[in-house]
Amino acid sequence: MANKQYLVLARKWRPQAFESVVGQDHITRTLKNAITSGRIHHAFLFIGSRGIGKTTTARILAKALNCLASEEPTAEPCGECSNCEAIAAGNSIDVIEIDGASNNSVEDVRELRDNIRMVPTNARYKVYIIDEVHQLSIAAFNALLKTLEEPPPHAVFILATTEAHKIPATIVSRCQRYDFRRVPVPQIIELLRGILDKEGIAATDEALHAIARAAEGGIRDSESILDELITYCDGEITFKDVFDVLGLVDWQLMHDICDAILAKDVTRQLVLVEEVVTAGKDLTQFVQELLRYFRNLLVSKTANVSELIHLPEEELAALNARAQKISLTNLIRLVEQFAELVNTFDSQLAQRIALESMLIRISKVGVEVSLDTIMEKLIALGQGGLGTGNDGASSATPSAPPATAPRPPATPAPQAATPPPPQAESPPDPTAAAPAESAPAAPAPKARIKVTPENLTRAWGAIITRTSEEDLNLGTWFSRGKALGMEGSTVSLQFSDDNPQAVSFVQDRNNQQAMVEALQRHTTNLESLDITVEEAPATQSRTAASVSSDQPYYPGTNPEEAREVLNDPGVSTVVRVFKGRIADISSVAPTDPLAPDDALDSEE
Numbered sequence: 001m002a003n004k005q006y007l008v009l010a011r012k013w014r015p016q017a018f019e020s021v022v023g024q025d026h027i028t029r030t031l032k033n034a035i036t037s038g039r040i041h042h043a044f045l046f047i048g049s050r051g052i053g054k055t056t057t058a059r060i061l062a063k064a065l066n067c068l069a070s071e072e073p074t075a076e077p078c079g080e081c082s083n084c085e086a087i088a089a090g091n092s093i094d095v096i097e098i099d100g101a102s103n104n105s106v107e108d109v110r111e112l113r114d115n116i117r118m119v120p121t122n123a124r125y126k127v128y129i130i131d132e133v134h135q136l137s138i139a140a141f142n143a144l145l146k147t148l149e150e151p152p153p154h155a156v157f158i159l160a161t162t163e164a165h166k167i168p169a170t171i172v173s174r175c176q177r178y179d180f181r182r183v184p185v186p187q188i189i190e191l192l193r194g195i196l197d198k199e200g201i202a203a204t205d206e207a208l209h210a211i212a213r214a215a216e217g218g219i220r221d222s223e224s225i226l227d228e229l230i231t232y233c234d235g236e237i238t239f240k241d242v243f244d245v246l247g248l249v250d251w252q253l254m255h256d257i258c259d260a261i262l263a264k265d266v267t268r269q270l271v272l273v274e275e276v277v278t279a280g281k282d283l284t285q286f287v288q289e290l291l292r293y294f295r296n297l298l299v300s301k302t303a304n305v306s307e308l309i310h311l312p313e314e315e316l317a318a319l320n321a322r323a324q325k326i327s328l329t330n331l332i333r334l335v336e337q338f339a340e341l342v343n344t345f346d347s348q349l350a351q352r353i354a355l356e357s358m359l360i361r362i363s364k365v366g367v368e369v370s371l372d373t374i375m376e377k378l379i380a381l382g383q384g385g386l387g388t389g390n391d392g393a394s395s396a397t398p399s400a401p402p403a404t405a406p407r408p409p410a411t412p413a414p415q416a417a418t419p420p421p422p423q424a425e426s427p428p429d430p431t432a433a434a435p436a437e438s439a440p441a442a443p444a445p446k447a448r449i450k451v452t453p454e455n456l457t458r459a460w461g462a463i464i465t466r467t468s469e470e471d472l473n474l475g476t477w478f479s480r481g482k483a484l485g486m487e488g489s490t491v492s493l494q495f496s497d498d499n500p501q502a503v504s505f506v507q508d509r510n511n512q513q514a515m516v517e518a519l520q521r522h523t524t525n526l527e528s529l530d531i532t533v534e535e536a537p538a539t540q541s542r543t544a545a546s547v548s549s550d551q552p553y554y555p556g557t558n559p560e561e562a563r564e565v566l567n568d569p570g571v572s573t574v575v576r577v578f579k580g581r582i583a584d585i586s587s588v589a590p591t592d593p594l595a596p597d598d599a600l601d602s603e604e
């Protein structure tokens with residue numbers, strides 16, 4: 001359907017009157033007023049990014065000055081007289097368009113000065129439109145300055161530039177300055193819709209939104225994207241067409257990456273990045289699109305979606321479904337991480353999105369985020385590792401491992417095996433704040449503990465904490481044992497048969513091996529374990545009837561004291577609010593509160 005004689009839209013539909021210039025009302029209104037009141041300056045400076053109407057406005061101004069339908073300059077040039085037509089076509093002998101980039105020598109400007117002395121042939125004014133004026137050489141600027149200082153009354157200069165700061169102040173001060181703005185998305189859409197209506201071509205709203213967004217406020221860019229799409233599409237222009245033509249990454253791939261992040265599937269994430277790279281997509285653009293995608297997720301979770309996200313229905317539904325799976329805290333963290341990444345790719349998009357997520361944080365999740373921060377601090381302090389469920393008060397007990405499942409020998413965290421993607425240092429948890437996952441970067445290795453019979457109880461607590469940090473499962477069962485004493489490099493561990501799961505776990509040879517290795521990693525002098533299983537004392541179950549038989553063992557306290565703590569309603573509330581569990585119980589008052597815990601770590 002593409003017409004062979006096709007005239008690009010930007011030229012075909014170039015505005016011919018001040019009223020049709022889109023998005024620059026502040027400028028066209030001022031210009032019209034100046035013309036109507038007869039206060040016509042001899043030099044104008046048009047500043048603004050490319051393709052937003054500077055040259056177009058300059059030509060309309062030239063027509064306004066020279067239109068023959070009026071006795072004097074008019075704010076409404078007729079568009080039909082010989083002058084208007086010649087100017088619109090770019091071949092008026094009295095309106096001279098100069099490209100500053102290719103006519104930047106002194107000779108060029110001298111020639112221009114000589115030319116200026118001649119009175120206009122068919123018009124009231126000789127109009128010089130110098131585009132990209134910042135590219136003139138210093139010598140050329142000096143020559144131009146002389147002209148601007150004493151311009152002949154029939155000369156009008158319109159200087160246009162994308163980079164105002166490169167123009168000497170002496171020039172700027174002799175011009176009337178006009179700052180052109182990037183055009184807002186709705187106005188671009190309205191313009192494109194108007195063009196398509198005149199061309200008799202259909203397009204979805206979402207497609208026009210996508211074009212307007214991609215053009216980033218530039219009229220000419222939006223029109224040339226539309227040009228491409230008209231050539232590309234047979235029927236209605238759709239959202240997907242825009243993606244295809246612009247070489248943007250397929251929307252489905254965004255969903256896929258999101259799903260892989262939710263599933264914490266690092267391999268899949270890297271495979272998807274590989275796909276993007278292999279397809280020859282621009283990574284900067286991709287990262288920006290990714291940020292936009294997660295921003296949309298955030299918006300769809302927190303605000304009235306239809307007004308803020310302009311996507312087809314089915315995409316909105318897909319987005320909403322995913323937004324429901326991520327907690328707000330994690331989503332904000334994710335968006336901020338992507339924004340930071342985009343920042344390093346140098347983009348303005350990141351600023352807006354950082355602002356948006358901060359606003360959402362302020363108004364929606366202040367409490368949640370601060371709790372989250374507290375959790376992170378607690379973990380950083382090494383308080384979060386002890387895996388002992390509080391069956392009575394907490395709904396967040398760690399899931400019990402299968403009692404008989406042998407486990408492979410523990411090896412230090414295998415996370416380094418697969419390189420994480422740039423944003424993966426704290427992958428989002430699909431359910432809620434995830435303490436174990438969002439722990440800060442791996443702490444520096446701690447000094448190993450020297451265990452003595454005197455410090456055995458405290459040292460044992462520290463060993464369990466460290467083991468739990470590496471392997472929560474192992475640490476959990478480890479903690480059910482009681483360190484009775486030590487002889488040489490062997491520590492005696494006692495498990496009670498009232499906890500059959502723990503007994504069955506520690507009797508597995510693989511698990512024993514893992515425990516021994518943990519001892520060797522974390523202590524300077526323990527090499528082996530002596531495990532005994534003790535019958536649960538009958539007296540205890542009678543005198544402390546309410547101590548649950550599977551109440552976890554807390555090294556720092558006796559079972560009765562522990563029971564009191566576990567049954568304390570205040571403690572239950574804290575556990576519930578923080579979605580936490582009780583890691584350890586110890587009494588504070590009798591010991592020296594200033595004694596540092598790390599005193600254990602005295603020896604390598």
Ligand SMILES: [Zn+2]
Nearest residue numbers: 067078081084
């Ligand atoms: Zn005219």
